[in-house]
Amino acid sequence: MAKITLDKLRHSYMPDPRGASDYALKEINLDWQDGGAYALLGPSGCGKSTLLNIISGLLIPSEGRILFDGTDVTGLPPDRRNIAQVFQFPVIYDTMTVYDNLAFPLRNRGVDEGRVKARVEEIAAILEVTEMLGTRAANLSPDNKQKISMGRGLVRDDVNVIMFDEPLTVIDPHLKWKLRSKLKELHQKVKVTMIYVTHDQTEALTFADQVVVMQDGEVVQIGTPVDLFERPAHTFVGHFIGSPGMNVLPAEVKDGAAYFNGEHVALEGAIAPGSGRHEIGVRPEFVTLSATGLPATVRKVMDLGRHSVVEAMAGTTKINAVVEGAAPGQGEAVHLSFRPDQTRLYRDGWIASDKERAA
Amino acid sequence: MRKVNQKGWFFVLPVLILVAFNALVPMMTVVNYSVQETFGNNQFFWHGLGWFQDILRSERFHAALGRQFLFTFLILVIEVPLGVIIALSMPRKGFWVPVCLVTMALPMLIPWNVVGAMWNIFTLPDIGLLGYFMNHVLGIDYNMTRSPFAAWVTIITMDVWHWTSLVVLLCYAGLVSIPDAYYQAAKIDGASNWAVFRYIQLPKMKQVLTIAVLLRFMDSFNVYTEPFVLTGGGPGNSTTLLSIDLVKIALGQFDLGPAAAMSLIYFAITLFVSWLFYTLMTRHDVK
Numbered sequence: 001m002a003k004i005t006l007d008k009l010r011h012s013y014m015p016d017p018r019g020a021s022d023y024a025l026k027e028i029n030l031d032w033q034d035g036g037a038y039a040l041l042g043p044s045g046c047g048k049s050t051l052l053n054i055i056s057g058l059l060i061p062s063e064g065r066i067l068f069d070g071t072d073v074t075g076l077p078p079d080r081r082n083i084a085q086v087f088q089f090p091v092i093y094d095t096m097t098v099y100d101n102l103a104f105p106l107r108n109r110g111v112d113e114g115r116v117k118a119r120v121e122e123i124a125a126i127l128e129v130t131e132m133l134g135t136r137a138a139n140l141s142p143d144n145k146q147k148i149s150m151g152r153g154l155v156r157d158d159v160n161v162i163m164f165d166e167p168l169t170v171i172d173p174h175l176k177w178k179l180r181s182k183l184k185e186l187h188q189k190v191k192v193t194m195i196y197v198t199h200d201q202t203e204a205l206t207f208a209d210q211v212v213v214m215q216d217g218e219v220v221q222i223g224t225p226v227d228l229f230e231r232p233a234h235t236f237v238g239h240f241i242g243s244p245g246m247n248v249l250p251a252e253v254k255d256g257a258a259y260f261n262g263e264h265v266a267l268e269g270a271i272a273p274g275s276g277r278h279e280i281g282v283r284p285e286f287v288t289l290s291a292t293g294l295p296a297t298v299r300k301v302m303d304l305g306r307h308s309v310v311e312a313m314a315g316t317t318k319i320n321a322v323v324e325g326a327a328p329g330q331g332e333a334v335h336l337s338f339r340p341d342q343t344r345l346y347r348d349g350w351i352a353s354d355k356e357r358a359a
Numbered sequence: 360m361r362k363v364n365q366k367g368w369f370f371v372l373p374v375l376i377l378v379a380f381n382a383l384v385p386m387m388t389v390v391n392y393s394v395q396e397t398f399g400n401n402q403f404f405w406h407g408l409g410w411f412q413d414i415l416r417s418e419r420f421h422a423a424l425g426r427q428f429l430f431t432f433l434i435l436v437i438e439v440p441l442g443v444i445i446a447l448s449m450p451r452k453g454f455w456v457p458v459c460l461v462t463m464a465l466p467m468l469i470p471w472n473v474v475g476a477m478w479n480i481f482t483l484p485d486i487g488l489l490g491y492f493m494n495h496v497l498g499i500d501y502n503m504t505r506s507p508f509a510a511w512v513t514i515i516t517m518d519v520w521h522w523t524s525l526v527v528l529l530c531y532a533g534l535v536s537i538p539d540a541y542y543q544a545a546k547i548d549g550a551s552n553w554a555v556f557r558y559i560q561l562p563k564m565k566q567v568l569t570i571a572v573l574l575r576f577m578d579s580f581n582v583y584t585e586p587f588v589l590t591g592g593g594p595g596n597s598t599t600l601l602s603i604d605l606v607k608i609a610l611g612q613f614d615l616g617p618a619a620a621m622s623l624i625y626f627a628i629t630l631f632v633s634w635l636f637y638t639l640m641t642r643h644d645v646k
Contacts, residue, residue, distance in 0.1 A: 079549040093562075
C-alpha cells in the first residue's frame with residue numbers, strides 16, 4: 001500500500017508535441033493518500049484511461065514523475081510496481097479454474113503453494129466465490145468473471161493500488177448495483193488504495209471518498225461527492241454531475257453585482273476581481289417557483305415520481321427547476337427564484353464568486 | 360412442444376440435388392465397381408468384399424499408406440509449430456501488417472501443378488537454382504531423381520513452402536482477436552512470455568488451430584498434384600503416396616475394382632482420422 005504522487009505529469013501520444021492541444025494529459029499534480037477510495041470521472045476521451053495506464057506502468061509519460069511512497073517508479077514496468085488493474089472487459093484465463101486464476105499472480109512470483117492456497121481461499125471468501133473455485137473460469141457469468149479479475153489483484157498482499165477501468169461496463173444493470181456495493185465493502189475490508197475510472201457519475205459518487213473530475217486532459221476539480229455537487233469549481237463539473245446538470249446562465253457583471261437578462265441576481269458572496277465571459281450557475285435543486293422573481297414560461301414538465309423537473313424559458317435561456325409537489329402546466333407563466341447561497345458566478349468557466357467574503 | 364416448420368426442407372432441396380449429382384451418385388458408382396469384377400466387354404460379376412480383402416492385405420497398399428502417414432505426420436509436425444511461431448512474430452499493427460499478410464498469402468495463390476513444376480526446375484542439379492547451388496557450390500550430392508532421401512526432403516520442403524501460410528493466416532486471425540487488456544493484465548500479473556503463450560494466446564488460437572490442423576491433415580493426406588509433378592512417385596516407389604498409387608491402379612493399370620475398393624478405404628481413413636481429431640479437440644467445449 002502506498003501514497004501515490006503525480007508530479008508535473010504530462011503525456012502526448014505524438015512523438016513531437018508542440019502546443020497544449022497535442023497533449024492527451026496536460027500538467028497534472030496530484031496526491032493520493034494511502035488507503036483512499038478515489039474516482040477519476042470524465043467523459044470519454046478526457047484522458048482518464050491514459051492517466052490510469054501511466055499509473056499502472058503500461059504507458060510511460062512524456063514528462064513528469066510518478067512516486068509511490070516517495071519512490072520514483074516512472075520507469076518501472078507494471079509487474080514491478082505491485083499494482084493491480086481491473087479492465088473494462090473481464091480478463092480471465094479461460095482454460096484455468098477459478099482457483100488457478102486467483103493463484104496465477106502468486107505463482108508467477110514464485111510464492112510457495114501452501115501460502116498460495118491460504119491467500120486464494122481467503123480472497124475467495126471475501127469475494128464470496130468459494131463454491132466456484134473448482135469450476136472453469138470460462139463458464140462464469142460476466143459479473144463473476146469481473147469479480148475474479150478483481151480477486152487476482154487482491155491476492156497479492158503487497159499490492160500498492162488497485163485500479164478499475166470502467167469495470168461495470170459489461171455487467172447487467174441489476175448486478176451493477178450489487179457489485180458496486182461489494183466494491184465499497186471490499187475497500188473497507190482491505191484498505192488498499194483504489195482508483196476507479198468511470199464516465200458514470202453515480203458510480204464515481206457512490207464509490208469514492210474523493211472524486212477527480214477530468215476534462216480535455218486536465219483535472220478540473222478534486223473533491224468529495226458533496227463538494228462536486230454543491231460547489232462545482234467549473235461549469236463543466238456542474239453540467240457533468242447532477243441530473244439534470246447545473247443551470248448555466250449568461251451573465252453581466254456591473255459594479256460587483258451580477259445581472260441576468262437585466263435582473264439582479266444575488267450570489268453566494270463577493271465576485272473576485274477580473275474580467276472575462278461571465279456565467280451564473282445554479283443547480284435545479286435550488287431553483288424554486290415563487291410569486292416574484294425572474295419571469296419565465298414553462299416549456300416542459302418531466303414527472304420523475306418523487307419530484308418533477310420543470311423546464312422553463314427565461315427569454316432564450318433554458319432553466320431547469322426541481323419542484324416537489326404540484327408542478328405548473330405547460331405554457332404557464334411562472335417566476336423563478338434562486339437560493340442565494342447556492343448561486344455562483346463563473347468566469348471563463350471557472351468559479352469566480354467567493355463564499356467566504358460577503359458581497 | 361416447439362412447432363417445427365417443415366417448409367425448411369424445401370430450401371435444402373437444391374443443395375441436396377447438387378450434392379447428389381456431384382458427390383453421392385459418382386460415389387455410388389465407385390461402390391458399385393468395388394464389389395464387382397470385370398473381364399472387359401462391359402461384363403461385370405459379383406465379387407463381394409474380395410477387392411477390399413485384397414487391398415487390405417496387399418503389401419503395396421501398406422507401403423503407400425505408411426508413406427502417406429509419414430508425409431502427413433512430417434508436414435504437420437513442421438507446419439503447425441512453424442506457422443504458430445511465424446504468426447506470433449508478425450506485427451499486430453502498422454505498415455508491415457499488409458506487407459506480411461500479402462507475402463504470406465502468395466504461395467497459396469499459385470496453382471498446385473505450377474508449384475510442382477516450379478520446384479522440379481528449382482531442384483534440377485545442373486540448371487536449377489537450388490540444385491546447382493547444393494551440388495556445385497556446397498558440394499552436397501543432391502539429386503532427387505536418384506536419392507529417395509533427397510526426394511522426401513524436397514516434397515516436404517515444397518509442402519511446407521506452399522502451405523505453412525495457411526496455418527500462419529489462421530493463427531494470426533486468432534491472435535489479433537485477443538484484446539490488448541489480456542496482455543496488459545498478464546503483464547500486471549507478472550506472467551512470463553511462456554505463460555502468456557500458454558494461457559492466453561494458445562487458448563485463443565485453439566479453435567482456428569483445430570481448423571488449420573484439420574485442413575492440413577485432409578489436404579496433405581489427399582495430396583496428389585504437387586508430388587506427382589515433382590517426383591512422379593519416384594525414385595522407384597519411394598514417394599508414391601496413396602493418391603499417386605491409386606491413380607496408377609485406376610488409370611495406369613485400369614483395375615477398376617481394386618481401385619474402387621482402395622478409394623473407399625482411403626476415404627474411410629481420411630474421414631475417421633478427421634472425425635477422431637475433431638471430436639478429441641472439441642470434447643471440452645460442450646460442457
